[in-house]
Amino acid sequence: MIEIKSITKRFPSITALDNVSLHIKEKEFFGLLGPNGAGKSTLMNLLIGYLDADEGEIFVDKEKVTRSSLNVRKKIGLVPQSIALYDDVSAYENLQIFGSLYGIKKNLLRAVIAENLNRVQLYERRKEIVKNFSGGMKRRLNIAASLLHNPKVLLCDEPTVGVDPQSRNAIFDYLLKLNEEGKTIIYTTHYMEEAERLCSRLAIIDFGKIISAGSVSELLKLLPYEQTILISKNKATAGKLDLFKLFGTLINEQENYELKPDSGIKLSGFFKALEDNNIDYGSIDINRPTLEALFLHLTGRRLRD
Amino acid sequence: MKTVLSLIKRDYILYWHDKPAVSLTFLVPIVLIYLFGSIFGGSNNTPTGIKLAFINNSDSKIAKKLESVLDTTKAFRLVKNYTDDKGNTVAFDTNSVKDYVKKGNAIAALVLPKDAFTDTSTSFRIKFYYDPKNEMEMQVVEGLLQQTIMSQMPNVFMASMQHKAETYLGMDKGMSFNRKIASLVSEYYGIDTAKILKWTTYNFSDSAMSDTSKSKANFFSDLLQLDKEQVVGKEINNPNATRSVGGWAMMFLLFALTGSSTSLFDDNKSGVILRILSAPVSRVHILWSKYLYNISLGCIQLAVLFLAGSVFFGVDIFSNVFNLILIIIAAAAASTAFGMLLASISKTAAQANGLGTFLILTMSAVGGAWFPTFILPPFVQVFSKFTIVYWSMEGFLDVLWRGANTAEILPYVGILLGIAAVVNVFSVWRFKKGNLF
Ligand SMILES: Nc1ncnc2c1ncn2[C@@H]1O[C@H](COP(=O)(O)OP(=O)(O)O)[C@@H](O)[C@H]1O
Ligand SMILES: [Mg+2]
Numbered sequence: 001m002i003e004i005k006s007i008t009k010r011f012p013s014i015t016a017l018d019n020v021s022l023h024i025k026e027k028e029f030f031g032l033l034g035p036n037g038a039g040k041s042t043l044m045n046l047l048i049g050y051l052d053a054d055e056g057e058i059f060v061d062k063e064k065v066t067r068s069s070l071n072v073r074k075k076i077g078l079v080p081q082s083i084a085l086y087d088d089v090s091a092y093e094n095l096q097i098f099g100s101l102y103g104i105k106k107n108l109l110r111a112v113i114a115e116n117l118n119r120v121q122l123y124e125r126r127k128e129i130v131k132n133f134s135g136g137m138k139r140r141l142n143i144a145a146s147l148l149h150n151p152k153v154l155l156c157d158e159p160t161v162g163v164d165p166q167s168r169n170a171i172f173d174y175l176l177k178l179n180e181e182g183k184t185i186i187y188t189t190h191y192m193e194e195a196e197r198l199c200s201r202l203a204i205i206d207f208g209k210i211i212s213a214g215s216v217s218e219l220l221k222l223l224p225y226e227q228t229i230l231i232s233k234n235k236a237t238a239g240k241l242d243l244f245k246l247f248g249t250l251i252n253e254q255e256n257y258e259l260k261p262d263s264g265i266k267l268s269g270f271f272k273a274l275e276d277n278n279i280d281y282g283s284i285d286i287n288r289p290t291l292e293a294l295f296l297h298l299t300g301r302r303l304r305d
Numbered sequence: 306m307k308t309v310l311s312l313i314k315r316d317y318i319l320y321w322h323d324k325p326a327v328s329l330t331f332l333v334p335i336v337l338i339y340l341f342g343s344i345f346g347g348s349n350n351t352p353t354g355i356k357l358a359f360i361n362n363s364d365s366k367i368a369k370k371l372e373s374v375l376d377t378t379k380a381f382r383l384v385k386n387y388t389d390d391k392g393n394t395v396a397f398d399t400n401s402v403k404d405y406v407k408k409g410n411a412i413a414a415l416v417l418p419k420d421a422f423t424d425t426s427t428s429f430r431i432k433f434y435y436d437p438k439n440e441m442e443m444q445v446v447e448g449l450l451q452q453t454i455m456s457q458m459p460n461v462f463m464a465s466m467q468h469k470a471e472t473y474l475g476m477d478k479g480m481s482f483n484r485k486i487a488s489l490v491s492e493y494y495g496i497d498t499a500k501i502l503k504w505t506t507y508n509f510s511d512s513a514m515s516d517t518s519k520s521k522a523n524f525f526s527d528l529l530q531l532d533k534e535q536v537v538g539k540e541i542n543n544p545n546a547t548r549s550v551g552g553w554a555m556m557f558l559l560f561a562l563t564g565s566s567t568s569l570f571d572d573n574k575s576g577v578i579l580r581i582l583s584a585p586v587s588r589v590h591i592l593w594s595k596y597l598y599n600i601s602l603g604c605i606q607l608a609v610l611f612l613a614g615s616v617f618f619g620v621d622i623f624s625n626v627f628n629l630i631l632i633i634i635a636a637a638a639a640s641t642a643f644g645m646l647l648a649s650i651s652k653t654a655a656q657a658n659g660l661g662t663f664l665i666l667t668m669s670a671v672g673g674a675w676f677p678t679f680i681l682p683p684f685v686q687v688f689s690k691f692t693i694v695y696w697s698m699e700g701f702l703d704v705l706w707r708g709a710n711t712a713e714i715l716p717y718v719g720i721l722l723g724i725a726a727v728v729n730v731f732s733v734w735r736f737k738k739g740n741l742f
Contacts, residue, residue, distance in 0.1 A: 048583040070585035078583040080371035084576035088322045097318065100311040129322075145580065 001026040001184050002047070002153065007056035008043055009208075016042040018208040020056075024186060026152075026203075029179045031199030033291060034186040035303050039208040040188035041081050044046060044157045047186070048078045073101065074207040077151035079159045081188075083131050083138045084145075091117065095148060102149040109148070116144040121172065136167025143171065147178075156187045158195070172198060177302050190303055192291035193263075206207065211298050216291065223289050223297055229259040230272065230285040237283050243273060245274060251296075260293060308586050312594030313601070316565070320602070326564060329635040330606050332664055341553065341619050342546035355446060358402045358414035358434075359383040363421035367429065370458055371417065380449045384411060403434050412442045413625035415450075422461070426470040428463050431452075463501075474620045541568055550614030551701035552674030554607050555694050556665060558640050562599045566644035569595065570654035578742045588742060592733065596641055602638030604630075625704050628714055632700035635721035639693045642728035667681035668692040675698075696720045 002024040009017040024030045032040050042092060045051045046058060049072065058065040063072040085094050095113045100158045104112060116125040120140035130138060143159060156175065160168045161168045166271050175198065179185050188197055196216055203213035212219055233236050234255055241257070246249050247270050248261040261270070267286070274284065295303050319325060361372050375381050386396045387405055397405065402414040407456045413435035421430050431450075435443050454461060471479035487501040581591065611629065614620040622629055644661070651657035669675060671685060672694025678686050689695045700717035705707040736742075 045579070048579075050579055050582050068587070070587060073583060073585045078580070080576040080579050081584075082574075082576035084580035086319060086577065088576075089318060093318060097311075097315045098580060098584065101581060101586050103307060103585075146583075149584075159545060233354070260510070 004058040031195040031202030034205035077146035081157040099148040231257040232283040316598040342549040546618035554610035562644035566648040599641035635696035635718040639721040644723040649732035
């Protein structure tokens, strides 16, 4: 469905994308995970034909995407990273303005707008100006505005930034629904939780390079351990940090410590050590490792600083 | 084309929701046009009811006549007495009248002295007492006073002339000179020689001067009447108001179109341009829509403001409406080019608006939007010709004042469209190079 072939994009001061190649299948929910400045938005802008690449080619549904190819854009919807709406006009008028750019007939457009407003629970508030909307409402409208022409491919560039958890869940559910209905979705984020929850496949991008790609479970196999051990921060554990460090790398997280077992370490040995030191099992949680851990493993840095 | 139309429609929807922009385009300039048009060219531009303290110490008939003329003209309101400490109404004397002015109760005191005009006076004497802080008002008062005397009592001058002749030529020669003049006037104007010779003994009423054939009776009263007549084109009701209308309209046209062009920056920042370009829309579409929208908005704005001028001041916009429309389109096109140039050379909206405000004010001053360019120093006038405002104003005034035909305004239209073309080529080149969108 989407072919990204050896794309390089240079800005005067930086190479934002360096020989990026990706293949995204039809109806896939594909994630692009990377820290700020990794080049995610740049790739989105290339996919929609807002920018031209310096090297390489992009095909969407077998049509080449460039700045001058207008037709292929009817197959793609872009949800920009910023809230790309007019603040001073109503939700309805916003959709009218953007819908009219696709040459949708007036009557059809009216129906399409109503449907899309309904699907993001904004129909009742269609006459209010966007300025008065909450962050979550704006984000939902930002998505609705990209779907009026019923595109096959939906590009979502960090569509949940600045949104409360409840709205965020609503957006996730909606995007999953759209994917179920057959839309191919590319979703960029720097939250690994989002990527894990939504994406059937994803690529990790850093400094303009794809450092690995695959399904979440495929990616996690790249780690030298299969579990991480979460240790609560409390009196009992506070004095035993040196003990934990014998079993692997200890990372000081906000709410707890995360222990990444060195290869060859057996969990039974770890639990024996806990018993010997009178540490309650309640302070310990064994988990599947996260993409965060993978990113750290691959780059030596955290996703978010 | 459909895409461009959709984009233009978008601009109008957004514009309509932007109430400050709407009022800056129409309401504010209309108010300014009304105010400045009233000051500089309003239908009633002579002041009325200027308060003057007044004493007439002269017995001469001519002084009496002046007093009654001043009493009846609308320009002045004469105050002849004041209320003293005890609440009595007292007629002015020289001291009290000075005091009255000093206290700021009147702009000046006008005193006709005892010898204002005697049998031998060679001129009419008037004395003013005034406070220097009223210098400006005094000039108006003097002007009005002279105008009143000239138009209402021209015979003062005939009488002065006769007295002068008698004083300087000697009684005999002078009288003979006066007799000859009188008989000439009498012969041609049919006024009794005796009356002409004996000004001072006559009652200086209009009937005395016009007791014969009416058509000739105006010999005296026309003597000093200022009749203004336009030497160019058709009668126009209100030339100065026309300049105000055109000038303010041009200035606010430039402001409106600069504002509209710099909205490209906001669209870029909010990501709306990205959204628009992610639809089947090209950058060329956006530029075309912006140009056409600006030009159409500019034409509407100018048309509305001229219409306001016509309602307020009777500026005649309809008898030469086709040529007015031509020059309006050319002015709107050139101003659009100006706004787009600013957007293309600036890095931020604030920069564009700052530079724009500076350039617009300069161009308006230098280009003749506020006052005619001839009052500027010659070297500044050279710069006038490099401004859009200048050529637009010349065009407007030629159409509205001189009733210029299409051939006559073609140079202005040509220059404005030429400026627009050159500037547009440059700004499109800049847009292509820059990353505004
Ligand atoms: N128009 C541009 N001009 C110059 N540099 C840019 C431009 N757009 C993005 N960049 C740079 O390219 C890099 C990637 O940016 P971006 O794609 O926005 O990252 P992300 O979306 O992953 O946060 C950043 O270093 C950014 O500063
Ligand atoms: Mg981004």
